Amino acid sequence: MSDRSWIIDFPNSSEDEEEEMNNPSEEEEEMKNPSEEEAEMNNPSEEEEEMKNPSEEEEEEMKNRHSIFRVLTSITSLNEKAYMPKTVSLGPYHQGEPHLQPMEKHKKRALDHFRKTYGKSLEDYSKALEDVVPQLMDSYDHLDEKWKNNREQFLTLMIIDGCFLLKILFENMERSKDPTHFNFDPQLVIYIRRDILMLENQLPLLVLVKLLLVQSAKGEDDVIRCINELVIKFYDGDTSTNDLIGLNSLHVLDVLRKSMILGPSQRPFYQAYDNMMEEGRSAMQLRRARIKFKRNPWNYIDDIVFFERTNVLSLPELIMNELTEIRFLNLMALERMGKCMGSEVTSYVTFMYGLIKSEEDASLLQSKGIIKSADGNDKAIVDGIKELARDMYLNPYSNMCLKQYHLNRYYLMRKRWSQFQEWHTIMKRHCFKITLALISAVVLWFLNVNVKVYHI
Known part of the structure; x- marks a missing residue:
């Protein structure tokens, strides 16, 4: 719009001038009503609007660049x-x-x-x-x-x-x-x-x-x-x-x-089934299934290996100190909020929570050098792991879930085999008693018959 403040500088204007003021000229009309070209200049184009308002793809790309988050x-x-x-x-x-x-x-x-x-x-x-x-x-x-x-x-x-x-x-x-x-x-x-x-x-x-x-x-x-x-x-x-x-x-x-972590995040090629989401067995349960524990010299949290031939579960060392809780909670928050970050830390914490359910479990893993605690307090270890794993779940498509599934399957197989051995031992004992009783009965019957024949 035109700036008419200059009119105030001329208080003695004539009637013609007043008419001109009341009836604006063509130039002033053009200034009030801009042309199509000027309108285009004032109104941003679609391309400019797109630059100001990024598309969903661009917003997603920007999110992918984020690596530091408000939790x-x-x-x-x-x-x-x-x-x-x-x-x-x-x-x-x-x-x-x-x-x-x-x-x-x-x-x-x-x-x-x-x-x-x-x-x-x-x-x-x-x-x-x-x-x-x-x-x-x-x-x-x-x-x-x-x-x-x-x-x-x-x-x-x-x-x-x-x-x-x-x-x-x-x-x-x-x-x-x-x-x-x-x-x-x-x-x-x-x-x-x-x-x-x-x-x-x-x-x-x-x-x-x-x-x-x-x-x-x-x-x-x-x-x-x-x-x-x-x-x-x-x-x-x-x-x-x-x-x-x-x-x-x-x-x-x-x-x-x-x-x-041993290597880059990889998604295993298998389909997740409901039975894969079973809770992990505790260390004492696995021990009763004749599974032995060994500390893995390479302290990578995803390097957990179960050797079926020797019944050995190899685990990395876990050090429990004043920084353990802060470290793992913030690492898990990073995995949860970061794009394509993987879930190795979360999976490891959830796996360890399945192993450590009681003070006996903590004591067993400490004795094997798998857990090192500053004060050696078994209860503090159990409470610490429980706090870390609160509201955390094992990713059904993670390598750790697959490892836990195989471990659970082996545990159930050993448990059934142990039950069968117990049943076999009991039956063997009972069968021996029954067989002995039958033989005794047959011998007594035979002796009785012989005595009767002898009397005749």
């Missing part, structure tokens, strides 16, 4: 403390929460340490991450608008949090009295390790890779391998037996998940 209320309601950080926030989800503010000064210390040590500026780190900011944003599901609309703030957050996480991982490798080291209280370190495990507190591993590439002469593959090794040593201590340490991962939680 569903249906999951957090079972154990809210397992998913909420206590000490430090990493990433945008919990940034700014009052109880996490004391750690912010240490995050900035970490950034200052890297800048001074490697002679790099904040601008150097920003340039390294600038091109991947959209990819980093896509990693987060339901990212708040305040981060989407403030690219610089999001980029700064990634750099500061990334430097803090790297410093924590490096300090675990080299203990020293360096004044630049955090030298946190051991109890505080446990809380930090705990918070880094949480799904809502993950940082894309791409951030760590880009930051290290700025200050390292190594190639990207070497840097990825280095980060994976740092993460696994931070939580498990030993990486010598892990063949998957060179894999590219999404974040710390994904690194740990891949380190626990």
Whole structure:
């Protein structure tokens, strides 16, 4: 529309001018009523509308790129403390929460340490991450608008949090009295390790890779391998037996998940039947069926093998400590919410819940070195496994379900064979008694007949 505010500057206008004002010219009419071309310019085309409103396929593709999630209320309601950080926030989800503010000064210390040590500026780190900011944003599901609309703030957050996480991982490798080291209280370190495990507190591993590439002469593959090794040593201590340490991962939680699994997720080629969903037998039940337990030296959770010829069930070691619950609950939340993530961790926890139903079961598996507990308390092990497996079910199409099905089938076969042996033993004993009685009766009858004949 035309701007007529200039008329106010001319208070002594003539009648003709007033008529012109009351009867707008053709030009003004055109300005009021735009042409078809102008209307097309003002009204976005279908292509532009499609760009603003992505199709279902594009939305699905965007969802597939998400790897860090806000945990569903249906999951957090079972154990809210397992998913909420206590000490430090990493990433945008919990940034700014009052109880996490004391750690912010240490995050900035970490950034200052890297800048001074490697002679790099904040601008150097920003340039390294600038091109991947959209990819980093896509990693987060339901990212708040305040981060989407403030690219610089999001980029700064990634750099500061990334430097803090790297410093924590490096300090675990080299203990020293360096004044630049955090030298946190051991109890505080446990809380930090705990918070880094949480799904809502993950940082894309791409951030760590880009930051290290700025200050390292190594190639990207070497840097990825280095980060994976740092993460696994931070939580498990030993990486010598892990063949998957060179894999590219999404974040710390994904690194740990891949380190626990023998190979990529595979769907077994079989049809699920109702009898496959039978509950697993306890360790004591299997022992009564003459099944022996052995610890598998390769601690991959999906490497559970039953050897029918020797009646041996080989299981990986399960360490129960202060981080076990947090680790497994967040791994299972990741499997539940992530696309094409697999269900190996969930299947393993459900399988172990079937084995450990009583304190006797826990004691048996501890004696075989399959379970290691910090305090050795059998009841704590039973309660811990029960808490992990709450509202969890075995995927009927998983390899673990197939293994449990074969194990249950073997158990039932052994049970029936044992019942048959018992029946056979009883019958054998009774048959012997019956046979002996019949023979005795025949002998007595024969003797009686002979006596009568003799008297005659």
